[in-house]
Amino acid sequence: MAKIRFYLLDITYKVKEGKPVIYMFGRTADGKQVCVIDDSFRPYFYIIPRKGEDIREKVEKVYAEKKDERYEVTGVELAKKKFLENEVNALKVFVSLPKGVPQIRDVVKDWDAVKSCHEYDILYVRRYMIDKGITPMTLVEAEGEESGERMKIPSIKAEKVEQAGEDTLKEPRVLAVDIETYNPGGRAVDTESNPILMIGLHGKNYNKVITWKTFKTAEKYIEFVKSELDLISRFKELVNEYKPDIITGYFSDGFDFPYINARAKKYKIQLDIGLDYSELRIKGRNQVQASITGIVHVDIFKFILRSFGRGGEIESLDLDTVSEALLGEKKVDVDMEELADVWDHHPEKIEEFCRYNLHDAKLAYMLCMKMLPNMIELVKIVGIPLFDIPRLGYSQLVEWFIIRQAPNFNEICMERPHYDEVRERRQKTFLGGFVYEPKPGLYNDIAVFDFRSLYPTIIASHNISPGTLNCECCVEKELAPTEEGKYWFCKKKKGFIPTIIEDLITRRMRIKEMMGKDGKKDPMLVAREQSLKLLANSFYGYLGFFNARWYSLESAKSVTAWGRFHIQRVIEKAKDEGFSVIYGDTDSVFLALDGKKTDDAVKFVEKINRKLPGVMELEFDGYYPSGLFVSAKMGDAGAKKKYALLGEGGEIEIKGFETVRRNWSFVAKDVQKDVLKIVLKDNDPKKALKYVKKMINDLRDHKVPVEKVVIHTQLQKEIGDYASVGPHVAAAKLMKNKGIDVGPGTIIKFIVAKGKGRIKDKVKLPEDAKKEDYDPEYYINNQIIPSVDRIFNALGIDSKELTEKASQSKLGSFL
DNA sequence: CAGGGGCGGGG
DNA sequence: GTGTACGCCCCTG
Numbered sequence: 114m115a116k117i118r119f120y121l122l123d124i125t126y127k128v129k130e131g132k133p134v135i136y137m138f139g140r141t142a143d144g145k146q147v148c149v150i151d152d153s154f155r156p157y158f159y160i161i162p163r164k165g166e167d168i169r170e171k172v173e174k175v176y177a178e179k180k181d182e183r184y185e186v187t188g189v190e191l192a193k194k195k196f197l198e199n200e201v202n203a204l205k206v207f208v209s210l211p212k213g214v215p216q217i218r219d220v221v222k223d224w225d226a227v228k229s230c231h232e233y234d235i236l237y238v239r240r241y242m243i244d245k246g247i248t249p250m251t252l253v254e255a256e257g258e259e260s261g262e263r264m265k266i267p268s269i270k271a272e273k274v275e276q277a278g279e280d281t282l283k284e285p286r287v288l289a290v291d292i293e294t295y296n297p298g299g300r301a302v303d304t305e306s307n308p309i310l311m312i313g314l315h316g317k318n319y320n321k322v323i324t325w326k327t328f329k330t331a332e333k334y335i336e337f338v339k340s341e342l343d344l345i346s347r348f349k350e351l352v353n354e355y356k357p358d359i360i361t362g363y364f365s366d367g368f369d370f371p372y373i374n375a376r377a378k379k380y381k382i383q384l385d386i387g388l389d390y391s392e393l394r395i396k397g398r399n400q401v402q403a404s405i406t407g408i409v410h411v412d413i414f415k416f417i418l419r420s421f422g423r424g425g426e427i428e429s430l431d432l433d434t435v436s437e438a439l440l441g442e443k444k445v446d447v448d449m450e451e452l453a454d455v456w457d458h459h460p461e462k463i464e465e466f467c468r469y470n471l472h473d474a475k476l477a478y479m480l481c482m483k484m485l486p487n488m489i490e491l492v493k494i495v496g497i498p499l500f501d502i503p504r505l506g507y508s509q510l511v512e513w514f515i516i517r518q519a520p521n522f523n524e525i526c527m528e529r530p531h532y533d534e535v536r537e538r539r540q541k542t543f544l545g546g547f548v549y550e551p552k553p554g555l556y557n558d559i560a561v562f563d564f565r566s567l568y569p570t571i572i573a574s575h576n577i578s579p580g581t582l583n584c585e586c587c588v589e590k591e592l593a594p595t596e597e598g599k600y601w602f603c604k605k606k607k608g609f610i611p612t613i614i615e616d617l618i619t620r621r622m623r624i625k626e627m628m629g630k631d632g633k634k635d636p637m638l639v640a641r642e643q644s645l646k647l648l649a650n651s652f653y654g655y656l657g658f659f660n661a662r663w664y665s666l667e668s669a670k671s672v673t674a675w676g677r678f679h680i681q682r683v684i685e686k687a688k689d690e691g692f693s694v695i696y697g698d699t700d701s702v703f704l705a706l707d708g709k710k711t712d713d714a715v716k717f718v719e720k721i722n723r724k725l726p727g728v729m730e731l732e733f734d735g736y737y738p739s740g741l742f743v744s745a746k747m748g749d750a751g752a753k754k755k756y757a758l759l760g761e762g763g764e765i766e767i768k769g770f771e772t773v774r775r776n777w778s779f780v781a782k783d784v785q786k787d788v789l790k791i792v793l794k795d796n797d798p799k800k801a802l803k804y805v806k807k808m809i810n811d812l813r814d815h816k817v818p819v820e821k822v823v824i825h826t827q828l829q830k831e832i833g834d835y836a837s838v839g840p841h842v843a844a845a846k847l848m849k850n851k852g853i854d855v856g857p858g859t860i861i862k863f864i865v866a867k868g869k870g871r872i873k874d875k876v877k878l879p880e881d882a883k884k885e886d887y888d889p890e891y892y893i894n895n896q897i898i899p900s901v902d903r904i905f906n907a908l909g910i911d912s913k914e915l916t917e918k919a920s921q922s923k924l925g926s927f928l
Numbered sequence: 929c930a931g932g933g934g935c936g937g938g939g
Numbered sequence: 940g941t942g943t944a945c946g947c948c949c950c951t952g
Contacts, residue, residue: 214941234941296939305939356950368938371948400944414937423936423946430937449939506944531943776934778950829934837932872950895949 116256116812119147120282124238124498126211132212133812135241136759137274137389138266138407139253140282140358147405148388150267154241155187156211158218160235161196165738166226172206174232177216184213196231196525198580198608203231203525211237233526235516242496243517245274249498250489252277266407272714281489288316289359289478292369293470294436297453301344301827302368304375308341309616310375310456312348313470315478316355322467328460339351342380352386355658359409359499362479363473364510366412366504371395388634413481416503437474439483445469447683486640494617494644507651508658514648516612516662522609525660527579536734538659543670544596544698548676549684552768558706559758560714561734564679566618566646567700568653571675572668573615574727576744579656579665581608590608592687593671594678600667608665614652618728621645676700683721685732690717699858701734710748712737736761760810777814780821781896784808788901798908805915812889812897819864822887822896823879828859840865851878865891 119139127287141147166299169189176185187734195201208214218233220326235243238793247253254277260270295307311324320334327337335551352360362369377384387817395403402515403410419434421427433444446892447469455462469832488502493501496517505513519526530538565568572579575593580708581603593600607615624642628634629837655661657669684694689702690713696703706714712735721731734888740758784805793799811817826841832849835842843862846857855861866877867888877886902912 168939208941211941216941218941232941240941265946292939294939299939302939362938366937374939390946396940397943402943412937418937432937452939504943509942826934835933839933839950841934871952899948 114256114258114270116254117147117149118142118252118254118704119149120251120280122282122409122498123246123255123500124249126238126241128210129386132207135199135238136389136406137253137255139752142252146266146356146388146407148260148262148264148266149253149257149271149274150260150262150268151255151271151274154244155207156214156237156792157205157239158235158423158735159192159194159231160206160215160221160228161201161228161231161525162204163228168224168226169204169879170220171226172204174219175217177213179216182210182212184216185209186217186672187873194525195523197527198524198584198603198606200557203526206288209889216903222702229528231311231528234529235526239497239513239516243520245252246276247274247281248276248493248496250282250492252280263390271500279493281493282358285358285485285487286316286356287359287361287478287481288313288314288319288355288921289474290362290365290369291470291474291477291480293452295453295456295467297447299450299860302372303858305379306370309344309372309376310452311467311470312344313467313474314348314351314355314470315471315474317462318355319355320471320475321351323351324463324467326456328458328463328769330464330467333462334471335464338554341376341383343383345377345380345382348373349382349384349386351524359411359481359485360405361411361413361477363477364412364414365410365477366401366403366415370410371401374403382661400504402563404500404650411481411488411499411503413477413484413503416484417480418505419506420484420487432473432476434569436480438478442479444475447474448688486636486681487644490637490641490644491648494641494648507647508655508661510648510653511651512662515613516615518609522612524580530722532663535659537816538664538666541666543657543666544672544677545673547680547697549694549697549702551696551703556705557739558676559695559737559740560704560706560711561701561737562704562714562718562731563701563734564676564685565730565732566621566649567676567679567729568672569614569618569649569674570727570729571679572652572656573611573618574725574729575604575671576604576608576611577607577668577671577675577676578602578610578655579663579668580610581606582665582667587816593674595670595674598667598670599670610652614649615728617649621649631763639698678727679725679913687717692717695740703740711881776824776826777900778822778824778892780812780817780892781806781900783821784897785900788905798852798905798910801908802905802910802915805897805905806874809893812892815884815887815889817884817887817892819882821886822864822892823862826861826863828855828861830857840873840874840876843876844878847878865895 119141121137122138123138132149132152135154137149139147164670170188173186176183186206187209190205192203192205194203216231218230221227222230223800230281255269255271256273257269259272260268262268280689291313292309294309311322314321321336322334323336323338323344325338325340338347370393374393384585385391386393387405392405392407393405395401417426418430423430424711427438437443445468447465452466462707470812474827478609488499490497491502494842495514497513516526583601584603587601587604591598592605621642628638650891653672656665659663670854680697680700682698685703687694692703692704693707695705703736705843718733737758737760787804788801791797828841828845832842832845832855841861844861848855862879863876864879864882864887865872866882866886868875898912905912
């Protein structure tokens with residue numbers, strides 16, 4: 114019997130002869146692709162019966178039928194488990210097929226003797242990895258013989274499969290894909306009528322663009338084929354030849370792969386790039402996923418979205434902006450609007466677009482390589498396949514981490530909440546972090562402190578979790594300082610959730626120590642440290658998240674209550690020590706040194722830390738020569754984090770602003786951009802204010818050209834299908850009346866004109882509008898003001914003042 | 929004031 | 940696939 118070791122990349126299951134069979138794809142240490150097949154694992158779930166009920170024999174006879182499929186209980190075991198830290202006698206119910214598990218559960222869930230059912234929705238392949246202790250991207254050992262199944266790679270029918278250590282796949286083969294499509298007039302994506310013009314591929318020392326229109330070129334990376342059909346077939350061949358472990362693209366879940374798939378279908382091409390000859394699969398409506406058996410498809414956009422979020426440090430998440438921010442490299446500058454015309458009439462100019470295409474693929478590749486260490490670390494910590502890492506939200510990462518750890522504590526997982534429960538939970542809100550309102554103004558010599566991982570350390574140090582909440586053994590000992598309610602957490606026994614979060618915290622501390630010693634930063638360690646932090650920080654949100662299995666409002670409330678308690682103590686002590694407090698929010702405090710030295714700040718931190726419980730710790734975050742703080746009460750929603758700091762290197766850091774959206778008028782976009790520029794670069798709020806006032810006056814005087822007030826909105830469906838007629842639908846109707854063909858995807862351009870009634874009644878088409886027509890008040894109040902409101906707020910200038918003064922001065926000019 | 933609809937990424 | 944978005948904003952009725 115042969116023994117092999119391989120790094121697990123992809124895992125799936127199929128039903129063969131009525132049995133579920135696990136297929137694991139990976140690469141061996143000597144670089145060969147392999148598939149390991151295991152048919153020994155049976156699906157199951159848990160029943161917790163009511164006390165004194167013996168239903169084992171009754172459960173053994175249960176079966177369910179659905180769509181000509183019969184599912185049976187194949188065995189029942191008594192299982193001594195724990196549920197929320199309490200011992201329970203559960204039944205472990207084995208079922209013939211994974212799909213039968215929820216069916217069987219449906220049969221038994223309403224029995225009087227059944228208290229609850231659990232783990233009936235843990236995906237079969239994940240269940241397999243959890244129970245076997247197998248971690249993707251790391252070394253797995255299998256023993257077995259050649260299976261004889263039809264595969265592109267050798268396959269082993271395994272007798273035995275086990276984790277072989279933490280050794281991780283060092284250099285996965287990554288191939289990036291990007292397509293360019295025919296798209297005259299910048300219409301919505303239309304896979305039916307618009308062909309793919311070229312496909313760009315980039316890998317290590319590998320550059321290729323395939324296209325189906327010939328032109329003279331000296332570029333070796335360009336390859337010509339005869340038609341779009343040949344293009345897709347050639348793409349298939351190239352993927353097979355390259356044998357990637359990972360295929361990546363930018364928004365490739367949402368665009369490139371669905372597009373390639375649709376075009377392949379049109380030509381009836383089998384897109385069987387899976388290592389088992391299975392076809393590319395596109396699934397999901399809202400959240401589209403493209404997957405290939407045996408090859409991990411990483412949509413790097415998704416991971417970047419999750420890592421940096423919208424409205425974060427990166428202004429926009431399009432490939433150009435993201436590449437510049439993360440790689441210092443922009444896209445090739447071409448006018449995409451021209452592509453269709455170039456394709457039809459100027460083939461000699463196509464090469465420019467090939468360059469663009471290849472470069473996009475290269476950027477996606479580089480972004481993937483840059484983020485890969487972080488994704489791999491998350492795989493190793495959470496234990497789910499690489500494919501899922503970019504596609505799961507924070508809460509699901511936490512949840513799968515807990516699910517994976519649960520068996521180590523013999524814990525049965527909680528159920529997912531049902532719809533009504535979710536709806537109820539969504540209504541509930543609770544008090545968040547403590548905010549020390551800053552006195553507006555400019556400050557010098559600012560020291561910033563924050564609690565290292567405040568909420569995670571509170572959960573660990575105060576033993577907060579649904580399982581340790583209000584235990585019978587410690588009634589009312591050390592109540593959480595909540596505003597209302599009496600919550601305490603077991604003082605005798607550490608809960609399993611606090612234990613695993615403390616483990617995350619201590620692992621991270623060890624890594625930080627290691628990195629500190631060396632001085633040089635190993636990128637792998639940085640990635641691990643960041644991933645541990647990310648996961649630990651997500652626990653608090655998870656406890657208060659309405660879709661969470663281990664949702665616990667009491668726990669979430671207690672976490673923020675202890676947070677407020679500790680930050681307020683720091684603020685009190687800082688005042689006692691003679692610092693003046695500028696601003697504080699949740700886990701951070703901004704102090705003015707007031708003549709003290711940074712050494713005094715360091716000593717202050719040490720003093721605080723001596724008295725903090727458990728793993729809690731205050732850190733000295735940094736020194737800033739100056740900063741502007743703002744009282745930023747926004748309605749009764751409470752204060753929002755808003756400040757601008759000048760760093761020692763002269764860089765300006767702004768927190769708490771939003772960016773404009775695509776469907777705003779140019780005038781709003783321009784004003785926001787310019788105001789930011791003036792404020793950040795010239796550090797001159799008055800100049801910015803003056804600039805906006807001038808723009809407002811220009812609008813009132815109709816000096817702003819019509820193009821600048823055009824609003825662009827995309828029509829999403831046929832005009833008749835709209836239940837409510839918004840401004841853009843009203844404009845679409847005007848277009849239709851003029852005989853223009855409008856439908857889903859058409860960009861509707863309109864302006865809001867003077868007149869009475871609702872906005873939709875004041876809509877005009879740009880070509881029918883003159884400068885005098887647009888409604889200045891609409892553009893001032895609905896476009897200009899909202900776009901700069903938050904910026905001026907942060908600078909201590911009320912934007913209402915802005916209009917009032919502007920209108921007064923306007924009034925003045927009439928008098 | 930509730931609820932419908934658009935947006936993002938891609939071309 | 941033993942599962943699926945989401946949070947924010949504007950506008951209408």
